[in-house]
Amino acid sequence: MQDWRMLYQTPALADDDQRVLGELDTMRDNLRYQIAEPHRRTGQLRRTLIAHAIQGSNSIEGYQVSLDDAAAAVAGDEPVETNPQTWEVITGYRDALTYVQQLARSREFTWQHMLINALHFMMLRHDLSKWPGRFRPGDIYIDEAHTGRRVYTGPDADNVPPLISELIDWLADGEPETPLLVRASMAHLNLAKIHPWRDGNGRMSRCLHTLVLARDGVLAPEYSSIEEWLGVGRNTYAYYDALGEVGGPTWQPDNDTSKWIRFCLSAHHQQAQLVRQRLDQAAHLWELLDTWVRRNGLPERVVSALHLAATGGRVRRTVYQRDENLTDDQATRDLRALVRADMLEQHGETRGRFYLTSPELRELAAPALRPKEIIDPYRRRGQAPATAVVTVSGGLVVAASSPGGRLNDVRAAGVRRREVAGVRLRQCRHAGRGACVYQQRQHVGGDQARDPDLAKLTVNWPIADAAGSHRVAAPHAGSSAARSVSTARVTARSRGNGGRNCQRGACDGDEMDRMVVIGPVVVARLGPGTRRP
Template sequence: MLFATPKLSRDLERRLEVLDQLRASLGARVGTPTPWIGKLGRQVRAESAESSIAIEGFEVPEAEIVDLVAGRTAPDPEDANRMALTSYARAMEHVAVMAGDPGFRWYDRVLLDLHFDACSFQRDKRPGRWRDHPIGVTSLTGNGMAYVAPDEKAVPKLMGEVVAWLQKGDLDVHQVVRAAMAHLHVVSVHPFSDGNGRLSRVVQSLVLARDGMLAPEFGSIEEHLSQNTPTYYSVLEEVQGGSYQPDRDATPWIDFCVAAHFGQVNRRMEQLETAARRWQFLEELAGARGWPDRLVIALEQSLFGGAERAAYAAQADISLPTASGDLRRLVDAGLVTQQGRTRSTRYMATDLLHQQLRRALAGYAGVAEAGHA
């Protein structure tokens, strides 16, 4: 037996209608080709992956996140924190592939494979296999158990029900609600030795991505969950009631997830606006100095993990000697600084560039506020 999808109140239905409008607007903006959307997509993908693993206590320095997720930096196999990040990112890449597969079907193997993707570095936790032992969740306060999962012998049957529901259950329910229920089903069965939260969030993202409105990184709510982890856990505790009781009302969980989507979509819209304004500032900066437009690419790269000669040359479609000359020009102007040597050389934005950008963004915000006055 699984939790029943609750009947939605008229108020919640109205909120979902507003959310649909916001998500459609976000989807249209994300789908519009712009010079900055690729960089923003990589940034958002990295932030989402880092947020999800942070919920479970993994920590990765902010400066390394984008490169690790993009595969430009290989993690030490013995470093659980960085391996958790790259493994989760791999699972989300798998989600993106399955989201666009017209022949996709839900099978238990889908969940098992996604779990293996996300937890493959934890070989002692049997990644990609159902658990064969009792398990529970310790309270955030450390005082006792917040949740005791179903007996391990019940896991295969319960997950069979979850998979069947994912394939054909409640198909007429709003996708945001259905994705929230998918998360609740998986995390309540707690079918794995570890990584149940990660897998639940991955499954939620896959259900959302299958509706085709937004790419997984723009439609997921990992960042909101990470920023509101105590509330996230407390709502789950309220709905679950300490043990597997699928006859309980899931409405508080649905309310929480809908609110999370509002928070997340607003953040994404703000990020899009900031990215557009940042690009405008960099174009104005290059134009005022009579530089070629392509230097905007190098300047933006320098702000996010650093510009590399080969990566800049590839994105700007120029030769390596031309790229070297461009980067040297930025160094001479005091806008970037060279770090490292030979293949490891990166060109990082200086404090001067960061300061100029902050002033420009504050100026754009002031103009926007005056326009609304």
């Protein structure tokens, strides 16, 4: 048996890990049977899941794209908002994921160097200066953007080819008894820490994770991927933490990888819950829309357009026409009928025209789209949500909890992790939405954060996501001015009343001096001159 000690080692699984794996096996089997019966709503969901994966994985690297434009990339259409440079990145990643989908069914598949280099080339072919499809020629470092602190140094360039060879051999026939989700997670970790290319290492590591799952054949890769989950702001920072804590600041393959496996299994479990919820919602919504269509004497095919709009998507004539195999005239006539029926609202002109949901359609769909809580499988059922406190610049202490919650832990840039159990919140003011704001410096269990230039703050429970977007906001305590935050970066972008594009309390501004996240709430005052990382 080959010794794989050049790589980070697969850990022994704890009882909790085995339990979560068992739950995941059951969920994956159920999903497989749920999507086995062909239905138009399943095809639409599949396209949406791929779009979420593209959006999530690229947002981690700072390439922001709306879900509508990501869906346009999947459909082969042109973007509405995305700039040309970012669009090249997005379509490159789309092509790599499309190849992964094809490799899932390839009978002649083999693991080899040129396979992963080919995937890398697809992602970065738009910029030859980054050596797409070729290993880096020299050293590589990762520095924290807002502090300049060096957080990782990759192995020497001369060690990259043998390390990749070791990984390829392991993928081919190493540890075949290891559970699939654990193998995919270890492949992800090892490629991320080898860091073999000049750029694109994170995206390639996540893509490899998905490819390992795809080769299993139980579920199509879009139903197995955790790229969407990793791209949500709170999860992105937890992802960075897990890679850094387990992998170490340099290549350290003897480190214990148990926490990384636990992190990935939790991500898979929560993403599977989300996919199952979307399938259930799609079935319920389709039934509601089908009933309305029949009652109003419209052709049954328009349900697909209504379904897309009701779930927050942009309906384009070209996509609707292609999905339903219609002529130009038929598609145009259908969409105009839905506008006349007050179910869709038309936006734009000629080639840029698209359709969005109307208030009437939103009201009709609401019963089917009520979200359910996504639960961390490692948290005991019935356990109260965690609460966190951090002291930042100016002595402002902030907390996030459900009312009566307990203090747990906070992770912040430049602030060491603290775990303070069993301390209840005191002296809460402006406690709406579960937020407690302290005006004076408080000692919490004898420990507090002392970083005056806090630029990022993440917490270990769900942060509300408004209407599926990456931006949520709430009025600052004692003020009617909305303060906004992008959960993709977990940083605020408004000062005073200077926000732009304000709608329903959400603002997108230029300057950052505060952060407000709702559901639970985090409020943080940033140091002067802090900019988006």
